[in-house]
């Protein structure tokens with residue numbers, strides 16, 4: 199599981215995370231919602247060891263992310279991360295994009311990596327696009343490719359940062375459907391999203407972030423359905 203305990207993160211003098219505690223148990227889906235600048239993306243970066251932290255701890259399957267002795271490359275093989283911005287290699291086909299990390303990082307033979315890529319592409323409904331280049335895919339297909347690429351590394355956890363927010367509204371659903379499928383498969387996910395209705399539907403728990411703190415945390419029926427905190431109420435009224 200992912201365990202964040204009393205985490206403090208500063209950029210210079212700016213305190214961005216102010217004592218965050220959060221646990222994501224195996225097989226669970228936790229969503230982070232909250233205003234722009236409240237620290238959601240920063241938390242994902244810290245969990246993946248991309249940003250140093252100043253106090254508190256983050257453990258992934260018991261391993262301290264911020265211990266200098268931790269092998270971050272090994273840790274990151276457990277954690278798939280997909281961002282809003284599409285980041286496939288433009289000169290590689292969809293299949294080559296998915297096969298790359300299994301080949302280079304995991305050392306799979308080329309044929310095996312390609313077979314794995316075919317399987318993951320099919321999983322996300324992209325079988326017919328194996329030989330297409332990223333620029334030949336729609337935004338929704340590109341995000342599904344990003345998910346296929348992350349899944350090809352067989353991660354234990356997925357961190358998703360607003361992966362639908364750059365998409366045309368007509369393409370959002372196909373990506374959300376992919377996440378519904380992953381949930382059914384039992385994938386453990388930490389999802390930053392502005393899709394409040396989707397967060398309500400897919401999450402076991404929702405954390406509402408405001409100014410670097412978790413103001414409200416609990417099941418979606420509670421945090422989204424019957425918020426207690428005034429800041430949560432204001433935020434939900436503004437986005438609904």
Ligand SMILES: Nc1ncnc2c1ncn2[C@@H]1O[C@H](COP(=O)(O)OP(=O)(O)OP(=O)(O)O)[C@@H](O)[C@H]1O
Pocket residue numbers: 209212214232233234235236237238239240241
């Ligand atoms: N590399 C950085 N250097 C300095 N400040 C940063 C850096 N990254 C983020 N910040 C600041 O940290 C705060 C939290 O940013 P973060 O990106 O985590 O917010 P967010 O909740 O993801 O917002 P959004 O919903 O807009 O994506 C903001 O005030 C931001 O300006």
Ligand SMILES: [Mg+2]
Pocket residue numbers: 238239240359
């Ligand atoms: Mg963000």
